[in-house]
Amino acid sequence: MVFSEINRKLEAKKHTTLHYIKRIAFSGVWLTGVLLLIQIFFLVEIFVRLGQDSPYLLELFGLVSSAVMIYIINDESNPAYKIAWIIPVMLMPLFGGVLYLFVKLNFGAVAPKRILNGIIKKTRKYARTNGEVKVKLQQEDGSFAKLADYIEKTGGYPAWQNTSVDYFPLGDDTVETLLDELRKAEKYIFLEYFIIEEGIFWNQILAVLEEKVKNGLDVRVMYDDFGCLALLPRKYHLSLKNKGIQCRKYARLTPFLSTHLNNRDHRKMIIVDGKTAFSGGINLADEYINAYEKYGHWKDNGFLIKGDAVYNYTLMFLQMWNTNSNSGEKDFKKYLEQEPQLKSQPLSQEAKGRGFVIPYGDGPHQLEDVAKNIYMDILSGTKKYVYIMTPYLILDHEMQQALEHAAKCGVDVRIIMPHIPDKKVVFYIGRTYYPQLIRSGVKIYEYTPGFVHSKTFLSDDELATVGTINLDFRSLYLHYECGTLFYKTEGLEKIKKDFMETFEKCQPIALEDYSRLPLGQRIVGRVMRVFGPLL
Numbered sequence: 001m002v003f004s005e006i007n008r009k010l011e012a013k014k015h016t017t018l019h020y021i022k023r024i025a026f027s028g029v030w031l032t033g034v035l036l037l038i039q040i041f042f043l044v045e046i047f048v049r050l051g052q053d054s055p056y057l058l059e060l061f062g063l064v065s066s067a068v069m070i071y072i073i074n075d076e077s078n079p080a081y082k083i084a085w086i087i088p089v090m091l092m093p094l095f096g097g098v099l100y101l102f103v104k105l106n107f108g109a110v111a112p113k114r115i116l117n118g119i120i121k122k123t124r125k126y127a128r129t130n131g132e133v134k135v136k137l138q139q140e141d142g143s144f145a146k147l148a149d150y151i152e153k154t155g156g157y158p159a160w161q162n163t164s165v166d167y168f169p170l171g172d173d174t175v176e177t178l179l180d181e182l183r184k185a186e187k188y189i190f191l192e193y194f195i196i197e198e199g200i201f202w203n204q205i206l207a208v209l210e211e212k213v214k215n216g217l218d219v220r221v222m223y224d225d226f227g228c229l230a231l232l233p234r235k236y237h238l239s240l241k242n243k244g245i246q247c248r249k250y251a252r253l254t255p256f257l258s259t260h261l262n263n264r265d266h267r268k269m270i271i272v273d274g275k276t277a278f279s280g281g282i283n284l285a286d287e288y289i290n291a292y293e294k295y296g297h298w299k300d301n302g303f304l305i306k307g308d309a310v311y312n313y314t315l316m317f318l319q320m321w322n323t324n325s326n327s328g329e330k331d332f333k334k335y336l337e338q339e340p341q342l343k344s345q346p347l348s349q350e351a352k353g354r355g356f357v358i359p360y361g362d363g364p365h366q367l368e369d370v371a372k373n374i375y376m377d378i379l380s381g382t383k384k385y386v387y388i389m390t391p392y393l394i395l396d397h398e399m400q401q402a403l404e405h406a407a408k409c410g411v412d413v414r415i416i417m418p419h420i421p422d423k424k425v426v427f428y429i430g431r432t433y434y435p436q437l438i439r440s441g442v443k444i445y446e447y448t449p450g451f452v453h454s455k456t457f458l459s460d461d462e463l464a465t466v467g468t469i470n471l472d473f474r475s476l477y478l479h480y481e482c483g484t485l486f487y488k489t490e491g492l493e494k495i496k497k498d499f500m501e502t503f504e505k506c507q508p509i510a511l512e513d514y515s516r517l518p519l520g521q522r523i524v525g526r527v528m529r530v531f532g533p534l535l
Helices: 005-014 017-025 029-053 055-074 079-091 096-105 107-126 131-140 142-155 171-183 200-214 236-242 310-324 328-336 370-381 397-408 424-431 434-439 473-478 492-503 511-515 519-529
Strands: 163-168 188-193 218-224 246-250 268-272 276-280 297-299 302-307 356-362 385-389 412-418 443-447 450-452 456-459 463-467 481-487 506-509
Touching (some): 131 356, 142 356, 142 370, 142 481, 171 268, 171 276, 171 302, 218 310, 236 246, 246 310, 268 310, 276 310, 276 463, 302 310, 302 356, 356 370, 385 492, 397 434, 412 492, 443 450, 456 492, 463 492, 506 511
Parallel strands (some): 385 412
Antiparallel strands (some): 163 302, 188 268, 268 276, 456 463
């Protein structure tokens, strides 16, 4: 999609810091923020005063912090996550231990997780891989068949054939196709996004949604309240409802301290009639389609699938939508029972040659780190190369070892990172991993025109995953995410072409390049890396 320079300047004016400050100031969010800060202040003040006024309480708090330290050391959570917590507990013995327990026990997220797990348990009957597909998986590749079985058993997402794939290397490329698919809707449209912002992109989509609602279609929109904090009016969901569009905000901001805010809905998906699904890294805001430059050129991607695999996206959306609804049984029967897997229909010859597609979800509601394990499986199974695009690089020990081991075994491991960051401290942390990765043989590239937001793995011309899942702790452990595995499908050649063309626009990073970075950046990165798992 081509935008004039005038368009870009007009859009840029809408996205100034002052614009966002005004939006927050007049939305009522500031009151929530003030109330939260007051609660934090009083909690800290109470603990400090109690410690000063009573030496016995001071000793008690010290014992609590010591007990928390012992618990952290023996906890089965990620070692980097444990280290990130040990430091504040040591530095703030009065408050750090209680803060850790507050976050660890995660009272605010207990109910949402319990409800979602209950819904997933009820909908297991809708999440079974077709018997013929299972046979074909085993015949095609036993290793991939095991990964597909793991995703089905652990995550609850079946594998599919009979699915076409179209890949878009830029957000700009997706707009017209997406709008065309929305206009074709005959029954329903479901949208779930971390970020929606009024502008060129969203306004065009909204116009289609309004038209479809008038024609009697079931149109539903869900967005993350925190993700849209400065981007949408506080009561925007009500304005959509007034247009006839069903709308829900995930994890609404409230003036009470809650760890629920730590678990965001980072997914991005559009489902049309259960026949077409769109996903990838692209949010519904103008920087994602380069309508204006926020951090240089925005390099993102998306994909469109049509056919049986869309079922998984319909399932994912309805599971999350019904975490605060009583319409679950009715919804699942209406939208899932008539779908292809329960018909067990034979696969066409054309479908048998298209490979396998597995859309999957992940989130803090489950004990297994499905998304991370898929990434790890790709790294351990690759024979020739694995190419990666990610906007953030905050690695745990296992992921770092997997990347380094693959490179040391002769695999061509390449990682594309941004050159212009959106979050400077996070970017500085990511760069601290460069030296060790480079020494192990991993090739690092930075996208010099701007910011990379794609979250993509490609391996050996046969396997790829594209979605919303960054290589950082938030995506792998804390947020609700979605991705799609493509094995020997259409679109893989486009993904490879995208990587090869993007490499040409990148600066390869050598060890001496890292040593030439400003000393202040390297120090900030090294210091803040300790707290990387908490960012």
